[in-house]
Amino acid sequence: MMRDAKLWTWHVLAGVVILVFLGLHMAIMHMDAILGIFNPAGGHPVDWGNVVERGKSVFFTVTYVILLGAALFHGLYGLRNILLELNPPDWLGKAIGIVLLLVGLGFFALGAWAAVAAHTLATSL
């Protein structure tokens, strides 16, 4: 399979992963008054007590990292496709790919560190 066809397949699969985990995230964070799930401390979902309770959970820590990777890949690959459709010269197209890859890796490192460090902090409290 050609490289871009493989990347496109990953883009679609990442979309399905995002649909599941971002759907769950949105339900927890923004439909709390209707559904009231995974906010054991009560109050608002972003209250520190709820953040700690979710941070303690291995399920939430692992799925945050999966969602982080899937969303970064899906979003940055989508942005790359949009930019390449504008027909940049070859050198610029390659540069766009490299810059977006580095941006993705940087944000993944930050987000994954935050998820693991938050889990460590929450379990130590």
Add this chain to the structure above:
Amino acid sequence: MLESKGRPNRLGLWGWLGGGRWGYERYLYTLHRLTGLGLLAYFLLHIIVTSSRAISPEAWKAAMDRVTGPLFTVGEYLVFAAFAFHAANGIRLVLIELGWAVGKPIEPVFPYRTSVDVQRPLAIGAMILAAIVMVLGGLDFFVLH
């Protein structure tokens, strides 16, 4: 052997925005891209802001205090609505990509239904789903809180 050199994207960004004589799905395509770019921009900022939870309760509270207020509530709702649209339209796109919603191939004997006509109910269904999620989200954001 003839070699295709591709078609240059002469219209550039206007090619997205101007649907021309294309149908309803063309505008869904444009909106899918716009919401995708908006969600990506928000997501990168969201990673930075929410990373403060790994530092201390004070750092988390300070970060949340900086993104609180009516303007942020409206902004967050727009992100939620963009998610609802992008997700529902994404389901439609995956179903079409997999060939599950394009109908069976038929002999093109006039008058025939085009593939777009076959897909249209799915597009309408996806938008109804997005609208339901947006309304429920609106209730949660602006009425129940």
